[in-house]
Amino acid sequence: MLPQFRSRVHSCELITETKMQPPKSQHISINAPTSQSLLNYILLALVYGGILLYRRQPLTTKWYYYLILGIIDVEANYIVVKSYQYTSLTSVMLLDCWSIPCVIVLTWIFLKTKYGFRKFFGVGVCVAGLILVVFSDVHASDRAKGPKPLKGDLLVIVGSMLYACSNVTEEYLVKKNNRIELMAMLGIFGAVISGIQISILEREELHSIKWNAGAVFPFIGFALAMFLFYSTVPTVLKICGATMLNLSLLTSDMWAVLIRIFAYHEKVDWMYFVAFACTAGGLLVYSYRSSKEADDTAQVTGASDEQSRVGDEESGIQNQVRSSFAGGNDDQVSYKELPSNGSPSKN
Numbered sequence: 182m183l184p185q186f187r188s189r190v191h192s193c194e195l196i197t198e199t200k201m202q203p204p205k206s207q208h209i210s211i212n213a214p215t216s217q218s219l220l221n222y223i224l225l226a227l228v229y230g231g232i233l234l235y236r237r238q239p240l241t242t243k244w245y246y247y248l249i250l251g252i253i254d255v256e257a258n259y260i261v262v263k264s265y266q267y268t269s270l271t272s273v274m275l276l277d278c279w280s281i282p283c284v285i286v287l288t289w290i291f292l293k294t295k296y297g298f299r300k301f302f303g304v305g306v307c308v309a310g311l312i313l314v315v316f317s318d319v320h321a322s323d324r325a326k327g328p329k330p331l332k333g334d335l336l337v338i339v340g341s342m343l344y345a346c347s348n349v350t351e352e353y354l355v356k357k358n359n360r361i362e363l364m365a366m367l368g369i370f371g372a373v374i375s376g377i378q379i380s381i382l383e384r385e386e387l388h389s390i391k392w393n394a395g396a397v398f399p400f401i402g403f404a405l406a407m408f409l410f411y412s413t414v415p416t417v418l419k420i421c422g423a424t425m426l427n428l429s430l431l432t433s434d435m436w437a438v439l440i441r442i443f444a445y446h447e448k449v450d451w452m453y454f455v456a457f458a459c460t461a462g463g464l465l466v467y468s469y470r471s472s473k474e475a476d477d478t479a480q481v482t483g484a485s486d487e488q489s490r491v492g493d494e495e496s497g498i499q500n501q502v503r504s505s506f507a508g509g510n511d512d513q514v515s516y517k518e519l520p521s522n523g524s525p526s527k528n
Contacts, residue, residue: 213383213390214262218255219375220404225368225411233365241358244366250350251370255378257343260336268333270441274433275314275456276337278307283345284423292353294422303467310459313452348423351415360415367411428464 264273282304288294314334354363379387390396417426441447 212266213379213386214259215255215375215378216383216387217262217400217403218258218407219372219379220400221407221411222255222368222371222375224404224408225364226372227368228408229361229365230369232361236361238362240366241362242354242366246350246354247363247366248370250347250354251367251374253343253350254347254367255371255374257340257347259378260343261340264333264336264340266333267329267336269330272314272330272334273337275453275460276311276334277341277344277430278311278427278460279338280341280345280348281307281424281427283342284349284427287345287349288352288423291349294424299469300467303463303465306463306466307460308463310456310463313456313459316452345423345427348414348418348426352418352423355415355419360419363415364411425468428467 285296285304289296442449
């Protein structure tokens, strides 16, 4: 998403246990990143597509824009999930912060969002943390970091850029249209694109899987989590915007480190804590708002509301005049005599 992330719920490569022989058990690694997201898109298409059909409303945006969004979202999920094969979990969770500067640049260029110097400084501190993560993955040798950490880190960065494109596009569409249409079309095109990609890249992998409870439940759990996430993202985008969405997702980094230390008993390099401190510091700098800025925001909001009210009143006056003109009354008023911006017109 929206995704959805984005679409933006990450997952590790699915691991299942199947009993090939009674006395022995074998761990089977399922390498099917696109298949993990397919069920989520199907759920989006069924739930929100059903609502859209029930309302019988025409599309407010051309279908090919949703097609482009679906391609970006599917490939972002594929690339990020693929990166788990090459680098560590914590690296993925921290490096996805690269989507933040990408979102800022895209919203600044296309949505005309204004950012002050302090916000750019906060993002720069976050990027410094990302550089520390990459440096740690390349040079640290005393911890489990994946077979090809540099390749995995680059995949995460590319996926984060695609996530940024997806989030900014979703913010534009959800503010212009409605989230039901956005989720329905994203689910439809995401399911179609995922199905085509699965038939090309993951067909043999799916045939080789022994489908049992241990293999099915991870797929279902991941799909439900993604569906809830994708359903929530449009609301957050409409209220706060794509930049704040990506900043708020940084809290997942803390949980990733804690889970890795206490649940998996893995050793975390000390530079991760420095990187996380930089990321947290950058987040605080970005989100800090002085009282003057809060007052300015309130004044701008009040002015916008006043302009909207005045515009509605002028629209109502024009509609009344049009109705009078169409009805053929004696007190017809020509459009040249309508007041503009509260001042009498000049002939």
